[in-house]
Amino acid sequence: MEFKDYYxxxxxxxxxxxxxxxxxxRKLVRKYHPDVSKEPDADQKTKELNEAxxxxxxxxxxxxxxxxxARGYQRGQDFQPPPDWGSDFEFSHGSDSDFFADLFAHLGKRSRGGGASHAGAGANAGGFQMRGEDIHAAISIDLRDAYLGATRTISLRVPRHDENGRVVTQDKTLNITIPKGVTPGQQLRLAGQGHVGSGGPGDLYLEIQFNEDPRYRVEGRHVYETVPVAPWEAALGGEVEVSxxxxxxxxxxxxxxxTGRKLRLRGRGIPGEPPGDLYLLLEVVLPPAATDQARDLYRQxxxxxxxNPRAH
Incomplete structure (x- = not known):
């Protein structure tokens, strides 16, 4: 099989x-995601990115x-795991790639007297310990949750080893605290809630997404809200109550x-240091001419x- 250049x-x-x-x-996986990409090989490209x-x-x-x-392997060359990598430690991998499997399924301790251990790895009775993989997921919240904070309960299906050492899956329920001031795309890190590994568990990263709401548009910490007003409110002016x-x-x-006039409420966007602003976009809405009286008023x-609005 060929050596793969993940970089x-x-x-x-x-x-x-x-x-x-x-x-x-993150940039590439968004570009090639099969749900949004028009590239013919988007699915395969996404798998390669995930593997890398x-x-x-x-x-x-x-x-x-x-x-x-560092041993001199180059992209496209035939690959076989070096024999001095050992075979007394088995790493449970999650990729369908033969290269990925051979790279890590045989990863083990050095032959005795073989030198220093890998950087960042821990030894346990002379073996190589691998930290569990991180889990990446998304969590959707309402805009109001970003203002006030919230709690959510999520369920994950994660792998674990049973009493016979086999990999099985189990459901895990977590109570999540959403701090106020979060913005779309921000990631919350839950230490130790990722996949289990011999060197300790990985972490869980939750990417914040906002539920769609036709009233609001969010740009960073700034919030844009459409506010309907009656013709007389727009023409004469005055105070209106806005939710x-x-x-x-x-x-x-x-x-x-x-319609389209923008009113700025400083500091009333998503909380933060500094907080964002809230922009109210006025939209003049005409009363329906649904009754004889309403039609008479329009004729008057x-x-x-x-x-003539077209003259202006």
């Missing part, structure tokens, strides 16, 4: 930091992979306002208020 797959240098690797992976990040996103796996690269994510506020609508306006 090239993610488009990063071998000296890239963990954050640079994570950013590159599975290794480079974990410090212990990356250290072992880097050591293999916002942080509660009801009284807002002064300037006279002669039109047409007679007494000659107005």
């Amino acid at each position: 090239a797959a993610l488009g990063v240098a071998k000296t890239a930091s963990a954050d640079e690797i994570k950013k590159a992976y 990040y599975d290794v480079l996103g974990d410090a212990e796996k990356r250290a072992a992979y880097d050591e293999l690269g 916002t994510p942080s509660g009801t506020v009284s807002v002064n609508v300037p006279a002669a306002s039109q 306006m047409a007679r007494e208020m000659p107005f």
Whole structure:
């Protein structure tokens, strides 16, 4: 089988930091996700990206992979695990790749007297310990939760080893605290809630997503809210009550306002240091001409208020 260059797959240098690797992976996996990508090989590309990040996103796996690269293997060359990697430690992998399997299923301790252990790995009775994989998932909240904070209960299906050492899955329920001030795309880290490994469990990363709400649009910490107003409120001006994510506020609508006018409420966006702003976008809504009286009023306006909006 061929040696795979995981760094090239993610488009990063071998000296890239963990954050640079994570950013590159997230950018590419969004680009090639089969649900949004029009690329014909999007599904295969996504699998390759996941496989590459599975290794480079974990410090212990990356250290072992880097050591293999230091032995002179190049992309496309035939690969066989070096015999001095040992076979007394079995790593349970989650990839369908033969290369990935052979790279880590045979990963073990050095032959006795074989030198230092891998960077970032721990020894247990002379063996190589591998930290469990991190879990990445998404959690959806309402915009109001970002203002006030919230608690959520989530269920995960995670692998574990049974009494016979076999890998089985079990359901895990966690109570999650959503701190106020979170923004879309932000990740919450729950230490030790990832997959189990011989060197300790990985972490759980939850990416914040906001439930869609036609009233609001979020840009960073700034919030844009559409506010319907009656024609007389827009024309004459005055105070109106507006329901916002942080509660009801009284807002002064300037006279002669039109649809699209923007009112800024400083500091009433998503909390933070500094907090965002809340922008109210006025939308003039006409009363329906559903009754004879309503139609008569519209006819009266047409007679007494000659107005051609297309002339302006």
